[in-house]
Amino acid sequence: MEMEQELEWLEAQKIAISLNLLAAAKRQLQFLAAVDKNRWLYEGPTLECAIYRYNACWLPLLAKHSESPVFEGPLVVPLDCEWVWHCHRLNPVRYKNDSEELFGRILDNSNVVSSVQGGICIKQTQEIWNKLYPDEPYNFDLTRALSTTTNEKFLAVEKYTKYDLVSAVKRQSPFYYQVCRSHFNNDIFLDEAVARYKGFLYLIKRNGEQSIKRFCVPTYDIDLIWHTHQLHPIFYCKDLSEALGKILEHDDMDSERTKGKKLDIGFSGTTKQWEETFGTRYWKAGAMYRGRAPSPLTTIPFLPNLLRKDVLASNECQKMIQLPEVKIVEVLLEFVSVKNLPEGHKGCLFVRFSKKQPDVFFNAKQKLTILSESEEKQVASFQCEPKGELIFELISHSPSNLLVKNAFKTMGTASLSLQDFVNPISKLTIEKRVELLPSSGNLSSKPICLQIAVSFTVPIQAPYVLHMVHSQSLSKSSYLFPFPVQHAKIWTHINDEYGSEIISLQMRDSAKGKTTEKSILKKQVVGAMKSGETRALAEFMRTHWSLMDSQWCLKFKTKSDEDGHFCELIGSRMIKIFRSRKLDFEPKYCEKQRNKQDFFTAVEFSAEDPYGKAVALLDFKSATLMVKEEWLVLPAIVSAFILADILKNERYGGFIIKGENLEKLDGNVEKVSRFHEEAKQIEQATSVESKLELNEAAEVVVVGCGNRNMVKSGGCGGSCGGGCANVVKSGGCGGGCDGGGCGNVINNDGNGLGGMVESADCGGCGASCVDKTSNETNIGNSHIDSSPIESATYATEGTVV
Structure with missing residues (x-):
């Protein structure tokens, strides 16, 4: 990273956030997991009933409690109301306007506890709820919801938002699948996500100062933190007003990922601006688009109740076999630039990479072009054991002399130790310049240097x-x-x-x-x-x-x-x-x-x-x-x-x-x-x-x-x-x-990892998916995608500034 770009990054980190985004992001993930176990909240008459309860019961109770607390301690919001409230707040400008229009102020969650946390306050909240709404039980009644006509009940609601909450819920329902893997709960991953969120806001600030109109599109680690910030409306409005001079819109209306469409163009522009401003890669392992969520087996939840209570998961029979403990990481790799090439060098360059000690997940040699030489961004996505060394060979070749015996020439080699970065984990993204050891006959006054960018996920079983x-x-x-x-x-x-x-x-x-x-x-x-x-x-x-x-x-x-x-x-x-x-x-x-x-x-x-x-x-x-x-x-x-x-x-x-x-x-x-x-x-x-x-x-x-x-x-x-x-x-x-x-x-993510894809047409490739060179399904073998990642790798929402 050049000095000027380092200073830009440090300036971005000065953006003030009024809450602990890391801890709040973990709470959001816990809540989204609870909603995903109750998928009746995603659509149909049960969702419509939840929206009615949100407008008719929860918002009035919240307004009453925020003006004059109805009891000491926080309210505990019912799960169905919290989900609708969650989706409403993810349109921060509309939520602010609705709150002020209907209740005279922004209704915040500063004195509210999530349904997944509960605690002793849930009993007090139920008592108040039952007094105010004797005909509407505190806990959602599925049977009753399916037999009630919500439209008739809505006629009696005095204050309610005209915002299309059904559509808002539909847009937000797929989000959890993109952020549900275990590394999203890792402190190092989330710390880096918070820093990247500040970088994202800084780009938007720069665009505003320079009157540049650009649709900025986040990766999913940034998007998780952005959502987390919006779920605290007062802090979000205050922080964004101070940092940007306005409340930042959150546009989740576009989901079309086809090349040349709004999301594709926006992501490409955001990537280019990020890398020019900060000198680091915008992509991040484990934070890219996973493809669509898999088809459900059932729309009705199945809760088994006839299981053997006397059987332990670990027993004598389980100990009959011995299994190796193997960890795995997802890796994204890009070669950014090369310097100090011999004077008069001619020919095209690419880098061939492999593992010095091949493992069962990554055991092949692959090649990538170099961005500064080819002006084509190529990023490899693969999985491997987090040990050993990655070996890089700089190859020069002359396309006009491919039939000549020595058309391909190795100019130098370098290595990168995986253990140094993932055991223990200090950071999950590394960009460094490595000196190549010259091959025989390739001596020069200065060693050739290769700029490498690599990102890892947290190792998992x-x-x-x-x-x-x-x-x-x-x-x-x-x-x-x-x-x-x-x-x-x-x-x-x-x-x-x-x-x-x-x-x-x-x-x-x-x-x-x-x-x-x-x-x-x-x-x-x-x-x-x-x-x-x-x-x-x-x-x-x-x-x-x-x-x-x-x-x-x-x-x-x-x-x-x-x-x-x-x-x-x-x-x-x-x-x-x-x-x-x-x-x-x-x-x-x-x-x-x-x-x-x-x-x-x-x-x-x-x-x-x-x-x-x-x-x-x-x-x-x-x-x-x-x-x-x-x-x-x-x-x-x-x-x-x-x-x-x-x-x-x-x-x-x-x-x-x-x-x-x-x-x-x-x-x-x-x-x-x-x-x-x-x-x-x-x-x-x-x-x-x-x-x-x-x-x-x-x-x-x-x-x-x-x-x-x-x-x-x-x-x-x-x-x-x-x-x-x-x-x-x-x-x-x-x-x-x-x-x-x-x-x-x-x-797809049999191993919990998701791969990156070449274009929106593919929709996401599992990290143990298919090697496009062999076109065969591989279980446990390496999957390499060295294609451009300009499409289908980002979040489904952005903002225009």
């Missing part, structure tokens, strides 16, 4: 990425699928990303009691630990699978279910397993689309996540399992193995053989042909009754037939998830399968 490898070949390319029938002596080895074996699994048929013709065969999953110990990890119980000494129950649905899940894993937590990639694992627009049948997504439902949280992704095509939570690793491994055993039966054309081991079919063309003919007759039957009758008489049970009414007794516990819902009759298979694909696994 990486997801566990596991591979299922067939025992007949331990190479990584020998995956579980396509899979022959599992023979008794064949093991499936579960390896971590480093190739180390964690556990081996085998499916066995074990007779209960003495071995006779009438013995009941029970299926078991047996695990062999690295210690040499072998023990049963799962057993088929006729209606379900019992896992890990009954710690978990894997149950396949036997009837149509509204949310369409394939099976459930129930223990101390509730996990529903869906076919295809869901929630955070949804494929992004820029990914090569894969068959949905290749994937399953495990989604946890809890009080913290009533709409579901994606916790694991199973890719059957590559036999890869990604698990976000340590407590889920072993149950997920065993469940995936059982699913694999079930799904392998699809190779027999959509039927399962009653009471017969599938291994006996290998090479028996006559039997397979006969079973295919029986299955065809069942599928062609015109009524459910005739299907059931044929199914009963045949030697097969048909799956994948598209009829959910064909539900038989739960002899096996499996079901057809592909529209048939037919339960397999015997324990020969261990479950039924849907012929069309069970669930797909997705990875």
Whole structure:
């Protein structure tokens, strides 16, 4: 940073803010998380009822309390009213005008406590509320809201804002998804965000002084702090009036990110002005646009109430496997300029970068142009372990002589130690000039210097990425699928990303009691630990699978279910397993689309996540399992193995053989042909009754037939998830399968990181998304996007000055 630019930055930091923005931002994040667990506040009649309560009850009570406190201590605002109030205040000029017009003064939150904090004052607030509004309960009543016509009640409201609060809520609802990742709660990240917010205000001030009209667009770290400031109306009006001479508008009306549109032009202009004024990069790791929020699984929150209370997340079975502790960071990297090139140098320059010690997330060499040389901004977005060194090679090449052997020439190298910056974390953004060590024959009087800008997120626990490898070949390319029938002596080895074996699994048929013709065969999953110990990890119980000494129950649905899940894993937590990639694992627009049948997504439902949280992704095509939570690793491994055993039966054309081991079919063309003919007759039957009758008489049970009414007794516990819902009759298979694909696994922010994208057309790329050079989905491998970031990487709102 040049001296003049340093002075500009120091001047920006003198802007006075009247409240602790860091602490207030954390409270805002806590509140937004609470609202997101109550998504009925986002739209529909329940939102309209909340708006009525806000106008008819909350604002009058707040006005009364601010003029003459109704009791000692702060008011506690109900959640629904607080959400509407939140969105109203995010139009600060309109809110100020509405408050003064309706109540004669700005209604502030200086004597108000958030609904998520509550405290002893909530009881006093309820008492006052009930006296003032006996017909309107303090706590929002969902049932009542759905049965009440709000428009009729609004006619009796004496004072209310004409501001379109429904539209305001719709615009603000997607914001939490952009700021919900864990690093937004980190003090270092927020400290830097506050400083960047002051820099943002300073640019607007400079524009005003120079009569420059520009739509300034914030990144999401700046936007979070800007929102936080606006939520304190009196402080915001005072601070902005002193700093800028006016109250700053907050324009959130534009959401179109297409190149050449208002947001795109505004962000490009803000980036250019920022970098010219302060000499630092405007982009920041973890603060860029993540793309649209994933599609919800349900609009109705699910709160499981039948979970095992006696099961602990950590138990003896969990300790059977050892997992490596791996941290991961998101990195943004740009090469700004190069100095001291040899006199008379000709040719184009670029920088090739890699890790000196490649890790499982970043193991390739990539290249970027240099801004000062190409006049094209390129920023690489990738993820890696926060250790080792980044290596940079300055390459010169002559486009006119690409066929010449020495057309590409290395002019020098440099390195950057990751540990120096993230362990411990001192700052998350570094811009420095590094001297290149010259290659042989490239000696000059002055060393070549490369200006590097790099930004990190706070290190987090990486997801566990596991591979299922067939025992007949331990190479990584020998995956579980396509899979022959599992023979008794064949093991499936579960390896971590480093190739180390964690556990081996085998499916066995074990007779209960003495071995006779009438013995009941029970299926078991047996695990062999690295210690040499072998023990049963799962057993088929006729209606379900019992896992890990009954710690978990894997149950396949036997009837149509509204949310369409394939099976459930129930223990101390509730996990529903869906076919295809869901929630955070949804494929992004820029990914090569894969068959949905290749994937399953495990989604946890809890009080913290009533709409579901994606916790694991199973890719059957590559036999890869990604698990976000340590407590889920072993149950997920065993469940995936059982699913694999079930799904392998699809190779027999959509039927399962009653009471017969599938291994006996290998090479028996006559039997397979006969079973295919029986299955065809069942599928062609015109009524459910005739299907059931044929199914009963045949030697097969048909799956994948598209009829959910064909539900038989739960002899096996499996079901057809592909529209048939037919339960397999015997324990020969261990479950039924849907012929069309069970669930797909997705990875946008599977690791909690979001990548940057080239343009608004893509809509955001997950940090474990897709390498555009190979066009293949990568779980756990590096994703590099060295494209310009002039679009689709910023917040959805700005201000014109």
